[in-house]
Amino acid sequence: MNILSLKDCTMMQLTKILIRIDKEYEKLLSEMKISDKRKSHIVGCVEMSFALAQRYDLDPYKAVLAAKFHDYFREVDISEIIELAKNLNVTISDFELRFPRVLHGKVAATYFSANGYIEDSEILEAIEHHTLGEAGVGNLSKLLFIVDAIEKFRIYDGVEALRTEIEGKSLxxxxxxxxxxxxxxxxxxxxxxxxxxxxxxxxxxxxxL
Structure with missing residues (x-):
């Protein structure tokens, strides 16, 4: 399976999952404030997460849900991210204090859990660590970290080579x-x-390995 494309039958399966998510998380989605560029990135992450979940025998629903909400707070102001982190009692490392933008995953995971939106620990872990990675995380977290870096709308020097190199590799x-x-x-x-x-x-x- 090409990690950048989905066959019609596979796309139908993905569509069913997205319809389910739209119904189950209507309120959360209605409050999501992101740019068109970020929306494209999320679409790319959703599609690749679904494809790789099948390749690596992971739960496609969990993979898509994590991808759908991983950047929920990515574009809020830095001051708001820090305030949210403090209000949610999120532990902030020295690195995160210096570069608070990277807190968006940790803040999102904590926010979803604290408000009862998402309770699955694998999904929350994947959202929390998708930006920097983390030692000892599970397979869903590894998948989202990969996808966030190489989905089809990502453009940077070497991304095509990285996509090619990953083809056929284990998770x-x-x-x-x-x-x-x-x-x-x-x-x-x-x-x-x-x-x-x-x-x-x-x-x-x-x-x-």
Whole structure:
């Protein structure tokens, strides 16, 4: 299965899941404030999450739901993200305090859980850690981390090569490739590395494939 395209029959299955989500999460969706660019990214994540869930034998509904809501707070003001985090008693690391935009996943997961919107621990974990990765996370979290980086609307140097490289790889192999690419890109750009990303990569190296 090409990770960037879906066959008609597969698209019908995805449509059924999306209709179910629209009904079950109508209120949450009505309050979602995102740009057209972010909407396209979410569509790309939803489609690829569904495709990869089938490839890696994961629950497609959970994969799509996590993808649908992973960037719920991505475009709110930094000040609002920090205020939400404090109000929800979210633990903020030194790195997150310095770069508060990365808090959007953790804040979203906590918000959904605290308000009873989403209770599934796998989905919440995937949403929380989709930006930086995390050591010891489950397969759904690995999938969303991969998808967030390479869905079809992502445009950056090397993304096509990364998509090609991931084809045919196991979930863990693909996760490692994206972690490695993230770390290398940050080093090339002279950016500060997130401890969570380094920890995720080191963990995968320690446990082996």
């Amino acid at each position: 863990d192999e693909a996760y490692i490739l994206v972690l490695k690419r993230t770390i290398i890109d940050m080093i090339r750009k002279n950016k500060i590395l997130a401890p969570a990303t380094i920890g995720a990569y080191n963990y995968m190296m320690e446990v082996g």
